[in-house]
Amino acid sequence: MKIFYFTGTGNSLYVAKRIGAEVYSIPQMIKEGRYEFEDEAIGFVFPCYGFGMAKMISNYIKKSKFKSNYFFAIMTYGGKSASGLHNMEEIAAKSGIHFNYTNEIMMVDNFLPAFEMESEIKNKSSDEIEKKIVQIEKDISARKNQLIRKGVASDVLSKYVHKIADNVSKNFAYKQIKVNDSCNGCRVCEQVCPANNISVTKTPEFSHHCEACLSCIHHCPQNAMHLKSEKSKARFINPNIQLKEIINANCQVK
Structure with missing residues (x-):
């Protein structure tokens, strides 16, 4: 199993490592020019940026070729996740990736214009985070089929907000x-x-x-x-x- 991740302050890297697989940094894969991978299971772990994912992730996926029988995506977020996973699904589908499993984990958000770090660190329960990671580990190990859905209104709003955030x-x-x-x-x-x-x-x-x-x-x-x-x-x-x-x-x- 291979997991591709993007991280700023460590949340997504921690989740990727906990799931237990070969972990690959997307920035490093770009630096090395590695865009083709195959495995029995392939996953992506990334933070929610403006109800979507960072441009670097979407650009990498668009250029890459992944071959697997089981695809999954895990999004970390701190405030509202909206349809951030839907953004991943849309981009991935253009590269022939159709997810079997998606999920999200609320963790400490590092976005300083919106959050006070003291409150974030105090109020985000490490026990709850660990429970969610353990459940995700079990789901992926069992090759569970499950896709997070938030509804059309959330999808449309998220797409609009993410476009602004990208710019x-x-x-x-x-x-x-x-x-x-x-x-x-x-x-x-x-x-x-x-x-x-x-x-x-x-x-x-x-x-x-x-x-x-x-x-x-x-x-x-x-x-x-x-x-x-x-x-x-x-x-x-x-x-x-x-x-x-x-x-x-x-x-x-x-």
Whole structure:
């Protein structure tokens, strides 16, 4: 079984690892030019971005060829998931992928303009998260057939919101992130960026193909990166994932 994942602060990587399979970072697969895979079961684990998935995921799936008898998709989210999985199903269908199983997991949301990290960390039950992951593990192991459906109204709304989010995200870092004087040029932000959108000489410089994953902000050792509209200065990294794992998953710097 193979699982393809995209992660900013570790939630989706943690879920992918817990399901138990060969895990493949989508940013690294793009970097290596690997687009053809075959296995008896193939899955995707990804965070909900604007009621859909990050552009990098959809672009990768559109270019790839996957062959399997059992496909599944798991979406992590923090607030409202709406029809985020429907976005994955639509894109995947264009590449000949028809899912047997989809599910979603509520976890800590790292999107600082919408959430206070202190409240997110306090209010999201790790026990409930673990129970949901265990259930998903069992479902996939049993090759259960189940698709999450939210209804036509949710699908239409999600498609509209996601289109707006896609247009906004590419310039998100360039327009929204400010770096203060505590930055020491350590390059962690550059290394954890999945989109190769950051270059550091003395301080970070942002390009125009951001995914708005906020990995750079949450991993900054100096807490030197801030959003104009952030609701808290607290940061979040999945406690089960180490920084080196995020760097290995996302670093596009040659």
